Amino acid sequence: MLHLPDFHVRFSPQQQARVDILLKQFAATPYATPSVKECMAATGEDVYTALLEQGILVNVSAEVVFRTSDYQVMLAGVEQVIQRDGSLSAAQFRDLFTTSRKYALAxxxxxDATGVTIRDGDVRKLGKKPK
Incomplete structure (x- = not known):
């Protein structure tokens, strides 16, 4: 999709209302979020795609998506624990963010896929961050 540099997606009032409801769900449970499928059902595929393109949401798997702000909090937490302890397990992540194994693993x-961490058995260690 090509856009002019100053192009911004504007949602209709109905679309914005659905986006607001969805984002309230993310705020209520930031580490146990609605699924990608639920997000698309709530807003429509075009609006969901726009939320990704605008950087409001970040897909981490085919099923799991987070608000960018929550993603950044989790990323900082992972980096902090690994820098302090040398590694981080999925169970530690799950407990740190009071989430389920599903979200922790995703x-x-x-x-791992983006190179931020490297899996070493059952733990993650810091990888080389992409620049």
């Missing part, structure tokens, strides 16, 4: 596997 996020950690995403960090």
């Amino acid at each position: 996020f950690l596997e995403h960090l």
